[in-house]
Amino acid sequence: MAETTQRKREVFATKNELSVALAKYTAHLSAKFCKEKGIFTVVLSGGGLIDWLCKLLESPYKDSVEWSKWHVFWVDERVCSHEDQNSNYKLAMDGFISKVGIPKENIYAIDKQCAANGNAKRCATLYEECLRNLVKEKILPLSPNGQYPQFDLQLQGMGPDGHMASLFPERPQINVTDKWVTYITDSPKPPPERITFTLPVINSSLYNLVAVCDDNTDQCARSIAEIFKSNNLDLPAAHLTAQVETMWYLDKAAASLL
Ligand SMILES: O=C1O[C@H](COP(=O)(O)O)[C@@H](O)[C@H](O)[C@H]1O
Numbered sequence: 001m002a003e004t005t006q007r008k009r010e011v012f013a014t015k016n017e018l019s020v021a022l023a024k025y026t027a028h029l030s031a032k033f034c035k036e037k038g039i040f041t042v043v044l045s046g047g048g049l050i051d052w053l054c055k056l057l058e059s060p061y062k063d064s065v066e067w068s069k070w071h072v073f074w075v076d077e078r079v080c081s082h083e084d085q086n087s088n089y090k091l092a093m094d095g096f097i098s099k100v101g102i103p104k105e106n107i108y109a110i111d112k113q114c115a116a117n118g119n120a121k122r123c124a125t126l127y128e129e130c131l132r133n134l135v136k137e138k139i140l141p142l143s144p145n146g147q148y149p150q151f152d153l154q155l156q157g158m159g160p161d162g163h164m165a166s167l168f169p170e171r172p173q174i175n176v177t178d179k180w181v182t183y184i185t186d187s188p189k190p191p192p193e194r195i196t197f198t199l200p201v202i203n204s205s206l207y208n209l210v211a212v213c214d215d216n217t218d219q220c221a222r223s224i225a226e227i228f229k230s231n232n233l234d235l236p237a238a239h240l241t242a243q244v245e246t247m248w249y250l251d252k253a254a255a256s257l258l
Contacts, residue, residue: 005241009228009248011255015052015213018249022211023055025247026153027065029207033152034066041140043073043197043205045156045165046088050095052211053155057099067101071139075156075202076166077110077127079120079183079193086191087115108134110195120183124195128181143204143243148180150243154205158212159189160219162226162235166196174199174236199239208242214253224250225257 012018026042033040044050056065078086089109097107111126131149134140140149158164167174168188176182176198183195202208214220226232233239240246 005244005246007228007240007246007248009250009255011250011252011258013252015251018211018213018251019052019055022052022155022209022249023058023061025209025249026053026056026155027061029153030065030070034069039069039071039139040066040153041071041073041151043075043151043154043156044088044092044096045075046078046091047157047159048213049155049157049211050091052213053096057096062100065100068103070102071106071108071134072097072102073108073131073151074110075154075164076194076196077115077123078191079110079115079118079123079195080191081116082109082112118193120185120193120195124179124181124183127195128179131180148201148204151205153207153209154202154242155209155211158210158220158223158237160217160223161188162223162232162237163189164210164237164240165202166194167199167202167236169234169236174239199236203239203241203243205242206244207247208240208245209247209249210237210240211249212254213251214256216253218253218256220254221257224248224254228258 030040074088077088080086082089110123114123143150173182173184177200180201182198185193187194212220227238
């Protein structure tokens with residue numbers, strides 16, 4: 001793996017302030033990559049993140065971001081129909097993507113039929129094939145070590161237990177390095193069947209940003225403290241790095257134990 005980066009963090013008084021900063025960060029990178037290479041490859045998670053992207057749907061971003069140059073991927077996906085309330089694709093489509101002008105062909109969802117059939121292993125294989133084809137088409141470059149696809153920006157949340165994507169504590173998927181996309185059939189958080197980028201793919205991104213807002217149960221705050229104060233690698237999110245910048249955006253509650 002090429003050089004990786006130190007964790008940076010910013011703490012915001014409110015979720016609203018975090019959303020404003022998240023929009024600014026994303027729009028800045030969108031402009032930079034669209035100018036430099038004509039496209040912007042963005043990876044999304046599910047969860048609260050999609051709500052926190054709301055400021056991108058407002059002025060000045062809604063009209064100034066070059067949405068037609070975006071290519072959108074999912075860092076993890078639940079193996080269910082695209083219409084299911086559990087689907088990360090549906091969440092992002094309903095709450096974000098359908099409201100901006102990203103071309104349909106630039107939206108790379110989990111295979112519709114395979115997901116509806118509930119075959120997690122096959123869904124992971126097909127999603128990896130999709131990424132490999134995009135490497136061949138030169139939409140995605142490979143990381144400097146030539147082993148993994150490299151995205152421009154990955155935006156994700158973190159679960160209260162310290163999971164990121166569908167890499168959970170006490171599950172073996174965090175150790176997978178010979179695949180780009182793997183699967184889980186016993187996720188501790190429902191639904192049990194999911195696919196997920198593997199850790200080396202996640203960490204090959206140029207920019208990685210994790211947004212965490214605690215719901216005042218202190219669970220996220222405890223995981224954040226384990227990551228930032230103890231570097232507790234039992235928490236999958238503690239393994240996050242990036243090739244250029246690893247940024248954590250925390251609300252006051254999530255940062256309360258730092
Ligand atoms: O199950 C998932 O959880 C994480 C965190 O979600 P949140 O609701 O705690 O914000 C999410 O990033 C992931 O994509 C999703 O599948």
